[in-house]
Each structure stands twice: as structure tokens, then as C-alpha cells.
Amino acid sequence: MSWTKKHLLDIESLTAAEILTVLDTARGFKAVGERAIKKVPALRGKTVVNLFVEPSTRTRTSFELAATRLSADVINFSTEASSFKKGETLKDTALNLQALNADFIIIRHSASGAPHFLSRVLNAHVINAGDGAHEHPTQAFLDTFTIREKKGKIAGLNVTILGDILYSRVARSDIWALTKLGANVTLCGPSTLVPKTFEQMGCRVTYDVDEAIRDADIINLLRIQHERQRKTMFPSIGEYAQLFGLNKARLAKTKPDALIMHPGPINRGVEIDSELADSDRSVILEQVTNGLAVRMAVLFLVNGGKTSSETV
Amino acid sequence: MSETAIVLDALAIQRALTRIAHEIAERNENDKAVALVGIPVGGDYLAARLAKILAGIWNHPVPVGILDTTMHRDDLDQRAAPTVHPTDIPFDVTGKTIVLVDDVLFSGRTTRAAMDALNDFGRPKKIQLAVLIDRGHRELPIKADFIGKNVPTALAEKISLLLTETGAAQDEVILQKK
Numbered sequence: 046m047s048w049t050k051k052h053l054l055d056i057e058s059l060t061a062a063e064i065l066t067v068l069d070t071a072r073g074f075k076a077v078g079e080r081a082i083k084k085v086p087a088l089r090g091k092t093v094v095n096l097f098v099e100p101s102t103r104t105r106t107s108f109e110l111a112a113t114r115l116s117a118d119v120i121n122f123s124t125e126a127s128s129f130k131k132g133e134t135l136k137d138t139a140l141n142l143q144a145l146n147a148d149f150i151i152i153r154h155s156a157s158g159a160p161h162f163l164s165r166v167l168n169a170h171v172i173n174a175g176d177g178a179h180e181h182p183t184q185a186f187l188d189t190f191t192i193r194e195k196k197g198k199i200a201g202l203n204v205t206i207l208g209d210i211l212y213s214r215v216a217r218s219d220i221w222a223l224t225k226l227g228a229n230v231t232l233c234g235p236s237t238l239v240p241k242t243f244e245q246m247g248c249r250v251t252y253d254v255d256e257a258i259r260d261a262d263i264i265n266l267l268r269i270q271h272e273r274q275r276k277t278m279f280p281s282i283g284e285y286a287q288l289f290g291l292n293k294a295r296l297a298k299t300k301p302d303a304l305i306m307h308p309g310p311i312n313r314g315v316e317i318d319s320e321l322a323d324s325d326r327s328v329i330l331e332q333v334t335n336g337l338a339v340r341m342a343v344l345f346l347v348n349g350g351k352t353s354s355e356t357v
Numbered sequence: 358m359s360e361t362a363i364v365l366d367a368l369a370i371q372r373a374l375t376r377i378a379h380e381i382a383e384r385n386e387n388d389k390a391v392a393l394v395g396i397p398v399g400g401d402y403l404a405a406r407l408a409k410i411l412a413g414i415w416n417h418p419v420p421v422g423i424l425d426t427t428m429h430r431d432d433l434d435q436r437a438a439p440t441v442h443p444t445d446i447p448f449d450v451t452g453k454t455i456v457l458v459d460d461v462l463f464s465g466r467t468t469r470a471a472m473d474a475l476n477d478f479g480r481p482k483k484i485q486l487a488v489l490i491d492r493g494h495r496e497l498p499i500k501a502d503f504i505g506k507n508v509p510t511a512l513a514e515k516i517s518l519l520l521t522e523t524g525a526a527q528d529e530v531i532l533q534k535k
Contacts, residue, residue, distance in 0.1 A: 047437045073425055073441035082477040085428035115428075342441075345428070349438035 048346040052164045052171040055180040056221040064222055067342050068190050074345070075338035077114065087345055088117035091148040095121045096139070097174070098154045103309055103333065104174050104183070108151050111340035117149070139163050149344065152176070170347045178212050184308055185218035186339040189226060191332050192263055195304055200227030205257050207289065208267030208316055211238045211278075215308045216267060220246050233257035234267075234289055237278040254289050258299050265306040266291060266316045282315055292318040296326065304328050364490065364508055364516065365530040373505030374403065377487050378410035380503050381456055390482065391454045392420040396471055397442040399460030402522040403489060407458060422446035424457075429470040444474075451479035456503075460518040462488040465499035490530060492516055508532065 048066050056064070077085055093112040097105050105121065112119045122142070135154070142150060151172045152160050157179035164171040175181040193199050204223050210216045210232050220243070223230050230248035232239050244250055251257045258264050269285065279285050291305065305317070305327045313319040322329060365373065385391050391411070395404030401423045408419040424446065427439040457471050472484060487503035492510040510516065513535040519525035 047440065049437050070438070070441045073428075073443055076444055077428070080477065085477070086473070087428045087430075087433055345433075345441070346438045349433060349436055 049350050051347060051350040052160070053182055053343050053347055054160050054164060054171065054173050056182045056185050056218045056225075057180070059221075059225070061225045061227075064186070064189065064225060067186050067339060067346060068193060070346060071186065071190050071335070071338040071342035074341035075335065077341070078334070078337060084114050084116060086116045088112065088115035088148075088348060091115075091117040091348070092146060093117045093119045093149040093151065093344070094142045094147040094169075095119060095123075095174075096142065096150055096152045097121070097123050098135070098152070098159075099175070101153055101175070103336075104153065104181075107333070107336045108172075108174060108183075108340050111337055111344060112149070114337075115341055115344055117344070120147070135159060135162070136166055139167055143167050143169055149347075170350070172343060172347065175214055178214050178217070180218045180221075181214040181308075182218050183336065183340050183343060184215045185222035186343065187332055187336040188215075188219055188265065188306060188308070189222050190335045190339050191306065191328055192228075192304075194331075194335070195328060196262060199223065202228045202262040203231065203260050204228045204263040204265060205231045205233060205261040206265045206267065207233045207254065207257065207291070209238045209269045209278075210234055210243060210267070211240060212270045213267050217246075219265065220248055224248065231257050231261070235279045235285065238269075255295065255298060258291075258295065258303070261299060261303050263304050263306060264291065264299070265308075266311075267308065268310065268312055268316060286315050290314075290316055290318065291321060293321065296321060306332060309333070360534040362532045362534075363529060364532050365506060367528040370489065370505070370528045370530065373489060374406055375410055377503045377505060378407050378414060381407070381411060381485075381487065382414045384485070384502070385454055387454070388415045389417075390452070391456060392422065392448055392450070393456050393458055394422045394424045394446065394450075394471075394475065395458040396424055396426055396460075396467060398523065399489075399518045399520070400458045401442075402520050403460060403487075404456075404458035407456075407487070420448040422448065422450075424471055424474055426467055426470040426474050429473040431466060431470070446478055449479055450475060450481045452482050454483040454485065455481040456485045456487050458487045460489050461516050462486070462491045462499075462501050462504075463494055465495045465497035468499045469497055489518065490516055506530075 095105050109119050147169050149170045151174050153174040154176050157177035159176050160171050160173035206216055224247040232248055232250050233254055236252050307329045393404040393408050395401035404421050408421040411419045425442045425444045427441050485502040488501045489505040491504045491507050515533040517531045519529045
């Protein structure tokens, strides 16, 4: 089955087959990054705009490198340098970028739904690089890609997501992707950050961290998002580290081949022991490498996609 | 219902590959410099079969690689993205005589993409082209060096190669009339 979508807005609206198409395609692009010449002409002559209305280094850099390796031209547009501070609306900014014949707009925005809005007002391909606490689809692709590469499959695996679920767009995208691909997802963290309502997305919620990770094949740690918390959701960082942080003693009680993942940036000593982050159980840096491959795959696939009204 | 005809049966495919292998051996005196590179899906399996026959003729193993051409296509704007296959070229192409192997030669655009893709891995001394079927309708100045069978076709017709490697009951080349 091939990819026909013009935009990548979220994981929720994708089928399992579409997710697997992205992962299969990414495999080919990962190999490109391992060659002496790390560049292919697939998007030659195209213009990609990185519209980041919220700070980000790794995702922006990853998209920039992905586009460059596909031979596209890239413009970085960040809040600091932009007209948002002068009062221009998102729509006007985007229309201005489109007037420069941008073919792809990669958007990160603090408002959930901003990419969906842009996809309705622009002709360019829109890719969601994280919108508020809603979704971060390419993170879910790189997480599932990494899991599949390491474990050979996704269906039937036990994946535990530990930490700040409530404010996490990574958690939402991961939950959609993992459940669609047949994994058993367990969520754990402080009860203020892991509401029971997440059970409606098809996962299990528990507040006992040792029980949550005991049978896990994958332990996916999330960062506490101080910037998104309107009020303190737990007493202190020290208490969080003690109650929910992953340390050697906790890891010793899990499956010996359970892998540790983290979308970064990691807070050493908070959600994860510094030593564990550097251990051979951690695949955190491989996630970064795979992020580049899945973002190349996404750009490549949406390039050939059309909206239903454009399809002849 | 579309009408189908068998263009080559299993025995004819085997004979065509044997003949192509002998032609490759005849054309290339420096047999140690020859490596085969197949284009998926189809050409990769044919390249592996040709390598086996050539190894019997030359009495030494012949290197085989797989080359994905999708990222170098010139029609990526005009269609849904094609399926990307892993590239695997476990040898240095620089200085070698590379025989590209494809199942069907049609517009010639895949061959052009393959030559571009191959250049990213080095500079072969020569590139030659072997195809099981040449169905005509070229859109580029490209010609095969080794051809299993010439099959005149109409543009709307479709040629499919079925191989046991991909799960078919038997090897077959089929022509579907629309």
C-alpha cells in the first residue's frame, strides 16, 4: 500500500498500513545516511520552510538535515527573528512564506491544531513538528522505527511510557502509533500527570512504577515539561526522581532485555540516572539517528501526496 | 476481464538468463572486474540468478548488489511516492564493469535513475545493461546491451514478471492486455 496523503498532521488519522509504509521507507533512507555521499536528489528544487513558533533545537536541526539530504533548500524561521513579535498572525506569516513558493511548511506551534489550520489555508505540504500538547507525529515514527529495528516487531510488545503524560504530545502520538501497531501500552507517573482518561486511548494506567516496568520490553521515559505546567503538579523534582525516576535498582527488577528510550532532552538525575542514560540498555542516541531517517521518509512520501480534491 | 498471455515460461526464462550470462562473459574479457547490480523488485533476483550462472562459467564468485532507484526518479512530483527498497552494494563500484540488471526495459527512466544512483557509490569503469524483456516505447536514448526477449507491446499493456523468489508457484512473464 502506498502513501497518498498530502500532509502529515497527526498519527490519529493514519492507518497501521500507512504507519508501516513510513517505517519501511525510512529503512531505505537510514542507509543513505551511512554512505559516503549522504545526499539524494529526490526533492531537488523544492523549498522547505522550518516554521518554529516555539523553541526547538533537535527537531528543527533534524528536519533541516533531512531536507538538505533530499537536496531541498531550507529556510529556518524562528520566533526570535519573525514578525510574530510585530503582531502578524500565523495565517499571514504562512501566506507570506507560501508567496515565496515554499513547497513544504514544517510547523511547530504551542497551539494544538495549528498545523491542521495551516493545511486548510495553504497549498504547500504541511508537516506537524509538534503542536501544543496534541501530537508530535515524527517522534512517534522514530520511536516505533527504533523499537521495530531493535526488537524485530511491535505487535505484542509491552511498552511502558513513564513520566509527564498529560502535557506530552510525544505520549499522545506514541500511544496512537503503538496501539495501532498492536503493542500493549502502559502509562505511569504521578497521578496528577497521568489522568485515568487516557485509558480511553486503549492503554493501561498505573501509578506503581515497579509494576509498570516489570514486564516491559520498552521503557519510554518522558521529560517533566516545566514550560507547559501551569501549576506545580508534584511536590518537588527530588521527590519525582525518588518515586518515578529510573535507576539501577529499579532497572534490575525488569526484563534483562528491556530497552530504555527517551525523546530528549534528558534531565539526568531526574527521570533517569545519568549512568543508565549512557548504558547499553539505552537507545537514546539511536533514536536521534533514526529521527533523521523517518523525517526524510515523511518529506519523500508527502511530496507525492495529494488532497482528495486535487486527485484527478 | 483483461486478456493475458504468457510471454516466457519457466524454461524460457532459464534459457534466456543462460544466454545473457554467456553474452556477458563473451563481452567482458576481464571477468574479475565484472559485478552485477539488480534493480528491485525483480532485477535483484535476476541478478542473483545471473551471478550463479556466471560463477559457473568463470569458476569464481561474481559480486552482486541491489540498487534502489526510487530516490533518483524524475517523476516524484507526478505520482504517489514509490516504494523505497534497501540498497545493498557490498563492494566498491569504482573501476568495475557494472552490469545493471532489470526485469523490463520500458521508458528507460528507471535505467537513467539507476545510473545516477550508482554514481553516488563511486565511478564504475563501464556500465552495461541487461534486461529480461525489452518492451519498447523508450523516452530516453537508452539501449540494453543484453536482452532476454524483445516483446512489442501497446502502451496500455502491462508486463509482469513472476518469480518463485517472490512467492509465485512458477517463474513466468505475463502480458496483460487492457
